[in-house]
Amino acid sequence: MPGSTANAHSLLRERDPVPASAWGDGVAWDREYADVCAIPSSHRLEPSRAFTRLAPALGDLAKCRVLDLGAGTGRHSTYLSALGARVHAVDPSDVACHLLRLRSEAQGVRVNIDCTAIDEHHLPDGKYDLIIDSYASCHILATDARLRFLDALMTRLAPGGRLYTAGMGTRDSFYRRHIVPHYDETIAVDPTNNIAKLLQPSDVSERDSRTLGSVISCWTARFVDLVGAREEQREVHATVLGR
Numbered sequence: 297m298p299g300s301t302a303n304a305h306s307l308l309r310e311r312d313p314v315p316a317s318a319w320g321d322g323v324a325w326d327r328e329y330a331d332v333c334a335i336p337s338s339h340r341l342e343p344s345r346a347f348t349r350l351a352p353a354l355g356d357l358a359k360c361r362v363l364d365l366g367a368g369t370g371r372h373s374t375y376l377s378a379l380g381a382r383v384h385a386v387d388p389s390d391v392a393c394h395l396l397r398l399r400s401e402a403q404g405v406r407v408n409i410d411c412t413a414i415d416e417h418h419l420p421d422g423k424y425d426l427i428i429d430s431y432a433s434c435h436i437l438a439t440d441a442r443l444r445f446l447d448a449l450m451t452r453l454a455p456g457g458r459l460y461t462a463g464m465g466t467r468d469s470f471y472r473r474h475i476v477p478h479y480d481e482t483i484a485v486d487p488t489n490n491i492a493k494l495l496q497p498s499d500v501s502e503r504d505s506r507t508l509g510s511v512i513s514c515w516t517a518r519f520v521d522l523v524g525a526r527e528e529q530r531e532v533h534a535t536v537l538g539r
């Protein structure tokens with residue numbers, strides 16, 4: 297029937313393709329760190345606002361064994377190492393790992409750096425008192441797959457250990473403008489670096505966190521930050537989980 301063919305075609309036209317995922321894609325991240333620098337925090341030295349706010353819920357940072365997953369250029373790794381923590385930083389970007397190495401040498405701190413990608417089936421062997429997922433697992437573009445990954449990470453916590461996880465919220469003004477249609481308004485692609493992110497609605501973020509373990513602390517951060525030359529209203533959901 298001509299009518300139904302036309303409908304099928306218009307549906308096909310309307311549905312955007314699933315964006316490529318930068319999860320585990322070291323080359324995409326090399327481009328971000330070496331050339332594009334679209335993400336304001338890519339080269340920042342200080343721990344993030346959300347991490348600093350939730351730090352009191354993270355245990356004794358001076359003594360802990362830390363896995364900094366998707367460490368980037370190492371703003372959390374170097375900070376924690378300077379406090380006395382034993383830090384294992386993992387990231388698939390050669391450029392990020394190189395910058396993290398230079399930073400830790402310049403600051404005289406020790407960070408064990410693994411330039412590799414991890415996923416739910418390939419996690420480091422050890423047990424950790426603190427696992428940091430600061431804007432890393434949000435590059436897994438399906439909520440169920442991201443939760444499976446976080447669930448696997450929870451198995452790497454030592455008794456009393458904590459998982460810190462943070463991602464961008466759906467009300468972030470920058471990512472709202474770049475939402476890809478038809479994925480429940482939860483996937484956005486930054487047009488500057490082409491990196492796609494899974495955004496978290498705040499109610500879903502809380503509900504999902506409770507399926508993973510006990511929520512020790514959580515915070516929705518709203519603040520203004522410069523993205524490129526423009527001021528944006530940022531929204532971040534951060535959670536500290538225990539088993």
Ligand SMILES: C[S@@+](CC[C@H](N)C(=O)[O-])C[C@H]1O[C@@H](n2cnc3c(N)ncnc32)[C@H](O)[C@@H]1O
Nearest residue numbers: 319320325366367368387389413414430431432
């Ligand atoms: C937005 S950056 C966050 C960097 C850092 N955690 C921070 O808060 O500044 C995301 C990082 O996750 C890393 N990443 C992406 N996929 C990964 C994977 N499968 N395993 C480990 N790290 C990954 C990227 O290379 C990138 O450095």
